Structure formats: structure tokens, C-alpha cells
Amino acid sequence: MNRVLLIGSPNSGKSSLFNRLTGLHQRVANYPGITVDVSAGPLAAMPDVELVDFPGTYSLRPISSEEAVAVEYFQRSLADPQVRHVLCVVDATRLEKSLYFTLQVIRESQRHNKTVTVLANMTDIITRNDLRFDDQGLALQLGAPVCRVSAKTSAGLEAVIDRLRMSLICDDDATGKWADTPDALLRGTAHQLANRYGPKGDLLVRRQTRLDRFFLHTVTGGVAFFAIMLLLFQSIFTWSAPVMDAVETIITTVGMAVVPLIGNPILADFTADALFGGIGAFLVFVPQIFVLTLVIGILEDTGYLARAALICHRPLKLFGLTGKSFIPMLSGVACAIPAIYAARAVDSPRQRLMTYLAIPLMPCSARLPVYALLIATFIPSGTVFFGLLGWQGIAMFAIYFFGMFVALLVTGIVSRLTHKEAAGDLPFVLELPPYRTPSPGPILRNAVNRSRHFVTKAGKVIFMVTVVVWILGYFPNQGASLADSWLGIMGRFIEPLFQPLGLDWRYGVAILSSFLAREVFVGTLGTIFGIEDAADNMLPLVDQIQASGLPLGSGLALLVFFAIALQCVSTVAILSREAGSYKVALKMLGGYLVIAYAMAVLVFNVTELLVQLGSA
Amino acid sequence: MKLPEHCRALWALREGDSGVVEGFGDNISEAYRIRLMEFGFHPGETVSCLLTPGVGAPHVYRVSNTVFSLDEDISAHVYLRLTDSTSGSPS
Numbered sequence: 001m002n003r004v005l006l007i008g009s010p011n012s013g014k015s016s017l018f019n020r021l022t023g024l025h026q027r028v029a030n031y032p033g034i035t036v037d038v039s040a041g042p043l044a045a046m047p048d049v050e051l052v053d054f055p056g057t058y059s060l061r062p063i064s065s066e067e068a069v070a071v072e073y074f075q076r077s078l079a080d081p082q083v084r085h086v087l088c089v090v091d092a093t094r095l096e097k098s099l100y101f102t103l104q105v106i107r108e109s110q111r112h113n114k115t116v117t118v119l120a121n122m123t124d125i126i127t128r129n130d131l132r133f134d135d136q137g138l139a140l141q142l143g144a145p146v147c148r149v150s151a152k153t154s155a156g157l158e159a160v161i162d163r164l165r166m167s168l169i170c171d172d173d174a175t176g177k178w179a180d181t182p183d184a185l186l187r188g189t190a191h192q193l194a195n196r197y198g199p200k201g202d203l204l205v206r207r208q209t210r211l212d213r214f215f216l217h218t219v220t221g222g223v224a225f226f227a228i229m230l231l232l233f234q235s236i237f238t239w240s241a242p243v244m245d246a247v248e249t250i251i252t253t254v255g256m257a258v259v260p261l262i263g264n265p266i267l268a269d270f271t272a273d274a275l276f277g278g279i280g281a282f283l284v285f286v287p288q289i290f291v292l293t294l295v296i297g298i299l300e301d302t303g304y305l306a307r308a309a310l311i312c313h314r315p316l317k318l319f320g321l322t323g324k325s326f327i328p329m330l331s332g333v334a335c336a337i338p339a340i341y342a343a344r345a346v347d348s349p350r351q352r353l354m355t356y357l358a359i360p361l362m363p364c365s366a367r368l369p370v371y372a373l374l375i376a377t378f379i380p381s382g383t384v385f386f387g388l389l390g391w392q393g394i395a396m397f398a399i400y401f402f403g404m405f406v407a408l409l410v411t412g413i414v415s416r417l418t419h420k421e422a423a424g425d426l427p428f429v430l431e432l433p434p435y436r437t438p439s440p441g442p443i444l445r446n447a448v449n450r451s452r453h454f455v456t457k458a459g460k461v462i463f464m465v466t467v468v469v470w471i472l473g474y475f476p477n478q479g480a481s482l483a484d485s486w487l488g489i490m491g492r493f494i495e496p497l498f499q500p501l502g503l504d505w506r507y508g509v510a511i512l513s514s515f516l517a518r519e520v521f522v523g524t525l526g527t528i529f530g531i532e533d534a535a536d537n538m539l540p541l542v543d544q545i546q547a548s549g550l551p552l553g554s555g556l557a558l559l560v561f562f563a564i565a566l567q568c569v570s571t572v573a574i575l576s577r578e579a580g581s582y583k584v585a586l587k588m589l590g591g592y593l594v595i596a597y598a599m600a601v602l603v604f605n606v607t608e609l610l611v612q613l614g615s616a
Numbered sequence: 617m618k619l620p621e622h623c624r625a626l627w628a629l630r631e632g633d634s635g636v637v638e639g640f641g642d643n644i645s646e647a648y649r650i651r652l653m654e655f656g657f658h659p660g661e662t663v664s665c666l667l668t669p670g671v672g673a674p675h676v677y678r679v680s681n682t683v684f685s686l687d688e689d690i691s692a693h694v695y696l697r698l699t700d701s702t703s704g705s706p707s
Contacts, residue, residue: 218670427690
């Protein structure tokens with residue numbers, strides 16, 4: 001199969017072009033470094049040709065290990081006889097940034113006798129603002145055709161396909177004048193060419209600066225930052241609530257309609273508890289993940305998240321992190337897995353490790369059902385400040401804040417312990433992308449893909465755990481007595497482990513099952529207490545837990561335990577892969593477990609002491 | 617290269633100041649010096665300071681038509697000759 005390579009600087013619109021040319025839905029955003037993997041797909045107009053999309057890089061002289069991997073793979077691909085052509089994407093509005101890299105790509109391609117076409121992207125902005133861009137003159141100087149394209153409007157893409165068709169038919173001699181040109185000369189040439197053929201005037205930069213004066217101002221920028229973060233968290237809890245209610249109603253209605261139709265009592269119990277209870281336990285949280293991904297996508301696409309990284313750089317640096325850690329950490333509020341991938345944008349290995357340390361402590365959406373259950377059980381539903389704030393909302397904010405606080409505490413301590421390695425940290429240099437109106441299509445698609453990923457990946461694990469827990473709790477006595485079931489026997493065996501937290505075997509079993517995925521805790525507890533669809537309708541479970549006499553100290557201990565422990569098999573697996581060592585992931589798993597347990601024991605004992613003093 | 621008398625570090629630029637890159641300090645790694653030049657911060661190029669957000673946040677600079685944010689760790693080692701239009705210019 002013939003292959004075409006697609007390469008370009010970060011944030012040049014490369015992945016958007018890839019999506020346009022292949023019809024695929026690679027993730028795109030207005031933030032440098034979104035593409036972290038090489039991906040490939042057949043061209044929509046030429047299905048026998050594969051287009052290979054490389055992560056954006058500023059240069060073929062890498063300064064980080066991630067860049068080195070991408071550059072090495074690009075060099076290897078050039079030597080591949082199946083590779084017939086290279087498409088190099090430049091941002092036509094900011095030509096100089098891209099041109100040096102383009103010249104490097106042309107030089108390397110010429111050394112391997114591969115033809116290059118330069119795709120000058122974002123020409124819709126050039127046209128709209130009446131800016132000058134001499135593509136013909138530039139093409140003449142580069143010795144490579146320059147196609148004016150717009151990934152946003154698809155303009156110019158037909159010409160690109162025609163060019164590719166021609167290139168694959170005719171075996172052009174691709175050797176040329178740049179093959180032996182040193183980097184220093186390429187740099188100077190790029191500068192001259194950009195000045196001569198690129199857009200003049202600072203209209204776009206002036207617009208960007210006006211907005212930056214507001215969003216990066218010490219006062220207005222700070223206020224805007226907190227307002228946007230507040231909006232983000234509101235979106236998780238408020239905007240998704242009606243959809244969550246709808247999902248809950250649908251699952252309950254279908255369950256009530258289906259279960260009575262099943263004649264076999266064991267199968268009916270299984271369907272009610274394991275199927276509707278288990279599946280419902282996580283499906284109800286899909287709207288939250290969708291809304292969160294949607295809002296983060298909008299912020300990314302507008303270009304604001306790069307500004308947020310700048311605002312956060314100084315405070316995060318105090319804890320051994322960098323402003324570039326902010327986006328992975330924020331993504332961790334939705335799910336740790338994409339957050340760990342996003343940490344590739346952190347170029348210093350030590351700071352990336354610190355980011356890995358912080359991510360599992362971010363209050364991810366999987367913790368939400370556990371927090372919701374425990375808060376509903378132990379925190380009264382009253383309000384303060386004339387009904388503006390509810391105690392349960394304050395408790396939710398507090399536990400979210402606690403997770404973030406522990407994350408910074410851990411990275412701060414580890415950073416100080418490894419301060420000798422800090423000399424190797426790379427300085428903070430971040431390109432600030434222009435502000436743009438978000439493109440609804442890709443953002444929506446990304447949110448749908450993220451939600452689908454959650455359902456297909458986490459769902460399998462949750463379903464399997466629910467089935468295993470149900471079987472262990474149902475047999476050998478057909479659900480007559482949970483205490484005498486296999487689950488009960490196992491639970492009593494491990495009970496001493498959880499006694500220092502004031503928890504009995506039922507909670508022990510629920511905690512153990514939650515090590516596969518945190519959200520399993522609620523479903524397991526529901527199964528143990530014999531409540532169908534516990535995660536959909538928590539009130540009966542809340543009543544049961546309250547009736548079981550679980551002390552306040554145990555509830556708070558559970559909250560603290562869940563805020564710190566790394567109970568997610570998928571996160572551990574991805575961490576092992578991304579950190580390049582399973583030891584890092586296992587150390588984090590063990591370390592956070594020990595801290596979580598110790599903190600939970602402390603919280604239980606302190607709370608119980610205070611309760612006793614209060615009642616005395 | 618030590619900071620020459622007629623030069624200022626990029627970090628010392630105030631909002632609205634512009635300067636022409638003269639060179640780089642010795643404390644900056646070769647890889648990063650080259651990367652900065654790839655971004656456009658090469659000797660002879662004009663750099664403008666667009667914003668200096670408070671509380672030690674990275675400053676915002678414009679080079680060519682691109683805007684970058686650099687923290688003190690790196691911008692303290694980029695030396696510029698201030699242009700005549702800049703207030704307080706020593707040149």
C-alpha cells in the first residue's frame with residue numbers, strides 16, 4: 001500500500017486536515033501538542049493510499065524524548081519504499097514558525113528522494129482579513145508546490161488530492177537544492193522567506209493581545225480563571241443532572257418491564273441485580289463525562305487552556321509541576337486515562353513524573369458516585385447563607401478540593417526529595433495559539449468518543465465485577481442469606497483489615513471490588529444490601545447504610561480513602577505504559593494505598609473522638 | 617556570553633518594550649538555544665514584550681507573527697539590545 005506522510009508544527013491544524021482527508025475523527029484542539037501518537041488511515045478520495053499523521057514537532061532536532069520518538073519514526077518512514085509523498089502543514093498566518101521546520105522536512109525528504117507538498121493551512125483567515133500571502137513565490141523558492149488550504153472550510157483539498165494522484169503516477173525526481181543545506185542556513189532562509197512571502201501586519205496578533213490583556217491580567221485574569229473553573233464544575237453537577245435523571249428513569253423503567261417477564265427466579269434475580277444494577281451503576285455517569293469533555297473541548301478550542309497553563313505555571317512550579325501540567329490535571333477531573341496521555345505535553349521527564357503522581361489524585365468522575373452516596377448518607381441536606389449554599393454541596397467541594405490539595409502536597413514533597421534532578425527540568429516555553437471560535441463538530445465528536453470509550457472500556461470491567469460479586473453473594477444458598485454466602489465468608493476473612501476504619505465485612509468486600517474501578521463500590525454495596533439499581537437510585541441504599549449504624553467517622557474515613565487510593569486497573573495499566581516502567585505504577589498503587597489507609601484510620605479515630613467529646 | 621552593558625535580559629523588558637536579540641547566556645542549554653532560534657528568537661530579530669502578568673507568571677512575547685510565553689528561567693538568558701522607540705533605551 002502506498003503511504004503519504006503528514007507532518008507539521010504543533011497547532012498548525014494538521015490533525016484537522018488528517019480528518020478532512022481521511023474522513024476519520026482524530027482528536028483536534030487549539031492547543032499545541034494534542035496529537036501524541038502516530039495515527040494512520042486511508043485517504044477518503046484514494047482508499048488505496050494510507051495517510052500517516054505524526055505528532056506536531058517544532059523541529060527535526062528534538063529536545064524531548066517524545067519529539068525524539070516522532071522524529072526517529074519520521075526518518076525511518078522516509079526510508080520506507082512504500083512512502084511516496086510527504087505533506088508538510090504550515091500555519092499560513094504564522095509562517096516563520098513553520099517554515100524552518102518545513103525546510104528541514106524538505107531537506108530530509110530530498111535526501112530520501114521523496115517529494116513534498118506544502119499545505120498552507122488557515123488561508124481562510126488570510127482571505128477573511130485581506131492579508132497577503134504569496135504562495136506561488138514561496139513555492140518557487142522552496143522548490144516544492146504550496147497548496148492554499150483550509151481545514152476549517154475544506155477549501156483547497158481537491159487540489160491536494162490531484163497533486164497526490166499526479167505524484168503517485170509520475171515518479172518525480174525529488175532530489176533538490178536543500179539536500180546538503182546546514183540547519184543554520186535553513187534558519188536564515190526561513191526568516192527571509194517568511195518576511196518576503198508571508199502575511200504582513202499584526203492585525204491577528206493585536207486582536208489576540210487585546211483578549212490576553214484581559215485573560216492574563218493579574219486581577220481580571222484571575223477572576224476569569226476562577227469563573228471559568230466554576231463554570232466547568234457547575235457543568236459536571238448541574239447541566240448533566242437532567243440527562244442523568246433521564247438515563248436513570250429509562251434504566252428503571254426497562255428493568256421494571258423486563259424482570260417480571262423472566263420465569264426462572266435465578267435468572268430474574270441476576271437480571272435485576274447484576275444486569276440492571278451493574279450496568280446502571282455506571283451508565284448514569286455517562287452524561288457527566290460527556291458534559292465535562294464537551295466543556296474542556298470548548299475551552300481548548302477557544303485557545304483559553306494555553307492561557308490557563310500560563311496562569312497556573314508559577315503556583316504549580318512551587319509543587320514541582322509546570323503550567324503544562326495543568327491541562328493533564330484538569331482532564332484528570334474527568335478521567336485519569338486521557339489525562340495520563342495528555343501529560344506527554346510536559347516535556348521535562350521529572351515534571352512529567354510529578355504530573356503522573358498528581359493525576360490519580362484528581363477527583364475523577366469515577367469517584368463521584370462514591371462521594372455522592374457517602375455525602376447523602378452522612379451530611380445533612382440543609383442549607384446555609386440564606387439557602388444559597390447546601391451542606392452537601394459544600395462537602396462535595398471540600399472532598400474535591402481535598403484530592404487536589406493532596407496531589408499538590410505529594411508532588412511538593414517528592415519534588416523536594418528529588419530536587420537534585422530539578423536542574424534537568426526544561427524551562428517553560430509555550431506557544432500561545434490565537435483565540436478562535438470553537439468548532440462544534442469535532443468537539444461534539446470527541447465528547448461522544450470519550451463517553452463511548454468509558455462505556456466500552458470501563459463498562460466491561462464493571463459488568464464483570466458485578467457479575468462475580470453477584471454470583472459470590474447469591475450462592476450457595478440462592479440469595480437466602482448474604483452472610484452465609486461465599487461473599488460473606490470471604491468478607492469476614494478480610495474484616496480485620498477494615499475494622500480500624502470502623503467498617504464491617506460488607507464494606508470491605510465493596511472496597512476490594514472497587515480496586516478494579518472505583519464506581520463499582522456503589523453497585524457492589526447495593527448488591528450486598530439487596531437493593532436493585534442502587535447506583536441509579538441511591539436513596540434506599542442511603543437508608544440501609546444509615547440503618548446499619550455506620551458511624552460518621554467511618555463515612556469520612558471512606559471519603560478520604562477513596563480520595564487518595566489508586567483504585568483503577570486501567571489507570572495503573574496506562575501509567576505503566578506511559579511511564580515506561582511498571583515499577584512506577586506499582587509504587588504509586590502501593591504508596592497511595594498506604595497513605596489512603598493511614599489517613600482513613602486517622603480520620604476515623606479523630607472524628608470518633610470529637611463525636612464522643614461532643615456528646616459528653 | 618555574559619550580559620553586555622548595552623543589553624537587557626528578555627525577562628527585564630516591560631510591556632510595550634521591544635528589542636533586537638543579541639545573543640544568549642551561557643546557562644542556556646544548546647538544545648534550548650537552538651529551539652528558541654527555531655521559534656524566531658535568533659540574533660537580529662525584533663522581539664516585543666506584549667504582557668507581563670503579575671505574581672511571577674511567564675511573560676508574553678511576540679516574535680514575527682507568533683506569540684510565545686516564556687518563564688524567567690529561560691528569558692533571563694536571552695539578551696536584547698533595546699530599540700530606540702523603547703522608553704529608557706540605553707542604545
